[in-house]
Amino acid sequence: MSPRHSYDAVVVGSGPNGLAAAIVLARTGRSVLVLEAQPTFGGGARSAELTLPGCTHDICSAVYPMAVGTEFLPSLPLEQHGLRWIEPPAAMAHPFDDGPPAILSTSIERTGATLGSDAHAYAELVRPFVKRWDVLSVDAIAPLHLPRHPLLVAHFGLDALRSARSLARGKFRGERARGFFAGLATHSVMPLTDVATASIGLVLGVVGHFAGWPIPAGGAQSVANALASYLRSLGGEIVTDSPVASLGDLPNAKTIFLDLSPRGALAIAGDRFSSSYRRALERYEHGSGVCKVDWALSEPVPWRNAECATAGTLHLGGTLAEIVASEAAPHRGEHAEQPFVLAAQPSLFDATRAPAGKHTLWAYCHVPYGSSVDMSDRIERQIERFAPGFRDCILERRVTRASELAQHNANLHGGDIVGGANTLRQLFFRPVVRRVPYATSIEGVYLCSASTPPGGGVHGLCGMYAARAALSELGG
Numbered sequence: 001m002s003p004r005h006s007y008d009a010v011v012v013g014s015g016p017n018g019l020a021a022a023i024v025l026a027r028t029g030r031s032v033l034v035l036e037a038q039p040t041f042g043g044g045a046r047s048a049e050l051t052l053p054g055c056t057h058d059i060c061s062a063v064y065p066m067a068v069g070t071e072f073l074p075s076l077p078l079e080q081h082g083l084r085w086i087e088p089p090a091a092m093a094h095p096f097d098d099g100p101p102a103i104l105s106t107s108i109e110r111t112g113a114t115l116g117s118d119a120h121a122y123a124e125l126v127r128p129f130v131k132r133w134d135v136l137s138v139d140a141i142a143p144l145h146l147p148r149h150p151l152l153v154a155h156f157g158l159d160a161l162r163s164a165r166s167l168a169r170g171k172f173r174g175e176r177a178r179g180f181f182a183g184l185a186t187h188s189v190m191p192l193t194d195v196a197t198a199s200i201g202l203v204l205g206v207v208g209h210f211a212g213w214p215i216p217a218g219g220a221q222s223v224a225n226a227l228a229s230y231l232r233s234l235g236g237e238i239v240t241d242s243p244v245a246s247l248g249d250l251p252n253a254k255t256i257f258l259d260l261s262p263r264g265a266l267a268i269a270g271d272r273f274s275s276s277y278r279r280a281l282e283r284y285e286h287g288s289g290v291c292k293v294d295w296a297l298s299e300p301v302p303w304r305n306a307e308c309a310t311a312g313t314l315h316l317g318g319t320l321a322e323i324v325a326s327e328a329a330p331h332r333g334e335h336a337e338q339p340f341v342l343a344a345q346p347s348l349f350d351a352t353r354a355p356a357g358k359h360t361l362w363a364y365c366h367v368p369y370g371s372s373v374d375m376s377d378r379i380e381r382q383i384e385r386f387a388p389g390f391r392d393c394i395l396e397r398r399v400t401r402a403s404e405l406a407q408h409n410a411n412l413h414g415g416d417i418v419g420g421a422n423t424l425r426q427l428f429f430r431p432v433v434r435r436v437p438y439a440t441s442i443e444g445v446y447l448c449s450a451s452t453p454p455g456g457g458v459h460g461l462c463g464m465y466a467a468r469a470a471l472s473e474l475g476g
Contacts, residue, residue: 006252007031009470012244012268013259013449015043015411019227020072020463021257021448026234028471033251034236037243042224043259043409044417045458051296051396054355058220059408060292060417062344062362063313065091066457067223068214069133069207070141072464076230083226084217088312088349091213094180095386096318101307102180104208111209118177125171126206129156133210141203143437143453143465144428160199161424164192167201168320175319181205182323183315186340188422189287189366191328196424215312215346219353223458244268247445255470256445259463261411261419262431265447269440277441280432284451285423288330289402289415291375292364296396300348300359303387312349316341316382330368339365339375341382358395370414372403411449418457419450430455438466439473446470 008030011018019041022032040046044060051057067073068085095101103114108127112119129136132152139147140156147153159167164185168178185192185201207213216222228238246268250256258265262281270278303309317323317340329336343363347353354360363383365375376399383390400408402415411419420426430437431451438446448466450456 007033008253009033009255009257010035010250010253011257011259011448012250013043013411014041014224014228014238014240015259015409015449016045016223016227016458016460017448017450017463018043018257018259019224019231020460021259021467022236022463023076023227023231023234024464024467024471025255026231026236032231032236033253034231034238035242035244035250036238036240037410038408039241040221041228041238041240042221043411045220045224046408047219047221050294050398051360052358055296055358055360056219056353057294057360057398058346058362060405060412061220061458062346063213063215064223064458065204065207065211065213066141066459069211070137070459070461072460076227078226078230081226081229081233083222085214086217086349087212087214088310090307090311091208092313092315093308093311094183094315095303095305095308096176096179097385100305102176103307103311104180104205104213106209106212108209115177115180116174118172118174121171121173122177125159126202126209129202129206130209133206141454141459141461156202160202161196162198163195164188164197164201165320165324167198178320179318179323182320183317183340186315186317186323186327186342186366189418190422191331192324193328194423196422196427199427200422213313215344215350217350217352219346227460247272254444255474257448257463257466257470258445259411259449260447261413261449261451263413264410265440269442269445272442274441277432284431285421285426286369286414286416287418287421288366289369289371289405290364290417291367291371291373291379291402291415292362292400292405293376293379294398295361295394296354297359297361297393298395299393301345301361301383301387302389302393308386309348312344312346314341314343314345316343316386327366330366333368335367335371335373335375336365337378338382339378341365341379343383367402367415369416370403372401374399374401419455422455427455436469438469
């Protein structure tokens with residue numbers, strides 16, 4: 001049971017955004033309580049032994065470019081609370097059937113050298129944004145507002161609002177750069193022919209050069225642990241195993257934050273929302289789901305090209321045409337026969353993830369929302385394509401279908417890991433069109449999940465902006 005005395009703020013959900021909102025409030029001296037339904041806090045940033053004893057796997061997210069490439073988390077003293085980032089030699093490798101992989105590294109020049117004849121075109125595309133990412137990100141990775149740097153934002157928007165396929169074809173002549181960019185853009189979890197899918201690819205490429213794609217030592221749980229430790233140092237409280245069925249279950253509080261999807265918010269507060277707000281939440285669009293697989297391995301993945309072993313993240317899908325086809329399938333309700341696979345191999349760089357001599361691997365592919373199909377065979381065949389003999393290394397696997405992800409985190413209903421479809425409308429207005437997107441129709445109740453701006457990713461910005469909105473209303 002949750003404590004019953006009064007608080008200045010109660011946060012429902014302990015994902016990075018919920019913890020971020022709590023921290024912003026607690027830093028002003030306000031009393032804050034965070035309630036978490038699961039036995040462990042962290043939401044999408046948690047780890048557990050999913051396969052064999054001693055093998056630490058990330059339950060949802062695993063690699064954190066946005067955590068280090070946006071403003072909020074780097075502003076906190078999380079290193080003092082146990083968080084240590086590990087930067088692999090290469091952020092990401094994108095292998096092809098022939099020749100060496102394309103490699104994303106912090107150096108634009110080294111990255112370009114792996115893109116063949118498109119090195120110069122790639123540098124021209126990303127360099128202006130990398131040089132000014134510290135100011136561009138405050139405008140671009142934020143709720144809709146009048147930008148502080150309108151010319152820079154307009155320059156970014158000319159490319160970002162294109163489809164990923166259009167940008168790849170228009171900027172690059174070779175298949176290496178085209179496939180490389182398409183892989184970055186798959187993180188939009190949308191068909192790469194849709195407008196604005198280029199924005200996600202651009203952001204992740206630019207952040208890779210600006211700050212890298214690090215992994216947390218010890219696993220995703222280390223991020224949540226550090227946030228929780230800092231919150232407690234500020235006087236905040238966290239109570240786990242505390243599911244909330246309705247707003248009436250909560251202690252008295254001046255302000256309530258819901259780190260919940262629209263579906264979750266409707267479940268506990270729908271009867272209190274205005275009819276128009278409730279209908280707007282009911283119309284919110286979910287994105288595709290994912291089928292995720294975790295492996296315990298007897299040895300590192302036997303990549304055909306050794307450079308792949310320098311990367312924390314792998315994009316396994318080959319050419320632009322292949323990736324476009326793979327990413328279109330889930331939106332037609334189909335399961336790609338040769339899916340684009342996103343993989344991470346943390347144990348190569350973090351010895352705490354597996355017993356000596358053993359390794360872990362994390363991967364997923366996109367599937368239709370709510371799919372109950374086990375894609376592990378197709379995922380493993382795609383890995384074998386670039387790492388012959390991979391299956392001989394498997395000691396144990398754990399498959400999590402899209403329909404099962406919500407068992408670990410209710411916000412991932414249907415396997416949607418980005419908090420809602422990244423349609424053009426929902427990139428700018430999520431979950432509904434409101435002047436303050438975090439405010440609900442109930443005074444003092446705010447949403448702060450990835451279903452609010454600026455959307456998915458482990459960065460805490462949704463919580464930060466929601467808390468700032470509440471403080472503005474409170475005159476803080």
